[in-house]
Amino acid sequence: MGIENQQKNKDHYEGLYKEEQVKNILHWIHNLDAFLNSATTTETSWFAIYKNNFRDRLAGKKVLEMGCGDCTNAAVMAALGADVYANDIADSSGRIIQVLNEQYKFQHPIKFIPGDFIENNLEGNKFDYVIGKAFLHHLEIPLEEKFLAETARLLKADGEARFFEPAVNFKLLDEVRWYIPVGNRPSKFQRKKFRKWKKYDPHPDRSFSSKHFETVGRKFFEEVKIYPVGTLERFSRMYKWGKKQNRFKRWALKTEQKIPSGLNRILSRSQLIVCRQPLTKSVYQEENGNK
Numbered sequence: 001m002g003i004e005n006q007q008k009n010k011d012h013y014e015g016l017y018k019e020e021q022v023k024n025i026l027h028w029i030h031n032l033d034a035f036l037n038s039a040t041t042t043e044t045s046w047f048a049i050y051k052n053n054f055r056d057r058l059a060g061k062k063v064l065e066m067g068c069g070d071c072t073n074a075a076v077m078a079a080l081g082a083d084v085y086a087n088d089i090a091d092s093s094g095r096i097i098q099v100l101n102e103q104y105k106f107q108h109p110i111k112f113i114p115g116d117f118i119e120n121n122l123e124g125n126k127f128d129y130v131i132g133k134a135f136l137h138h139l140e141i142p143l144e145e146k147f148l149a150e151t152a153r154l155l156k157a158d159g160e161a162r163f164f165e166p167a168v169n170f171k172l173l174d175e176v177r178w179y180i181p182v183g184n185r186p187s188k189f190q191r192k193k194f195r196k197w198k199k200y201d202p203h204p205d206r207s208f209s210s211k212h213f214e215t216v217g218r219k220f221f222e223e224v225k226i227y228p229v230g231t232l233e234r235f236s237r238m239y240k241w242g243k244k245q246n247r248f249k250r251w252a253l254k255t256e257q258k259i260p261s262g263l264n265r266i267l268s269r270s271q272l273i274v275c276r277q278p279l280t281k282s283v284y285q286e287e288n289g290n291k
């Protein structure tokens, strides 16, 4: 079952990342401040991953990005002076990194780790940050645990993991969502079409609740903190793409942080999960029943 989901992800994403995308990425890293000022105030994943001044904490740090996708974030972190290692199940991500390294003088060229990351040979206790942007929710739960165990092994004792993921804390609200068609996803009312779409969808059926991420995170880390994102921002879909929509997103991402935390968590669309103080293997094996 796990392999089938991984193969689905590889098939889905392999063809999506193209070397032509390098031109855009180069433009963004040549205009880094303008890019980050815009992305971190209007795009939920960038807003979350760069929360709490992450941008200013990267220079000289050793960072691993899991599920690096089209490599925009890996390139941005490297352009900010980080020593970036990146992995994705899609080999096309590696080809993008190769071209980026040829065309931009990073202080530390980006290192791509191809294939099954769980089999990596990286030395433990060496990374300042491990990042996953819209990544963990693509894994079935047993594989997610393996990635989190690797995260804990690779991080320094004072290191930090940051994951941006969808949040489903209000089942009814989520169920309604499936009946509204979005992009190429048909409504659940169109049963045949929906079943056909689901067959190729790279997201496994699993929990995306904050409680789940807290529970699994605490198996491998002393500290797990959840930041809800998107409670108001989700309404930006009512606007057409453009300046008005961006203005709304900026307002929403700022304003929703003032919503009482319990309510914000229930209504949020996404979440930033920050894990600190990794447990050593012997400690988490003892705490979680030797496995």
Ligand SMILES: C[S@@+](CC[C@H](N)C(=O)[O-])C[C@H]1O[C@@H](n2cnc3c(N)ncnc32)[C@H](O)[C@@H]1O
Binding pocket: 006, 009, 010, 013, 014, 045, 066, 067, 068, 069, 070, 087, 088, 089, 090, 117, 132, 133, 134, 135, 138, 139
């Ligand atoms: C939604 S995309 C996010 C990409 C990128 N982080 C971003 O923010 O645009 C999820 C990524 O996870 C990768 N992925 C899925 N399963 C994986 C696995 N088992 N190992 C490594 N990468 C995986 C996919 O190939 C895809 O690039």
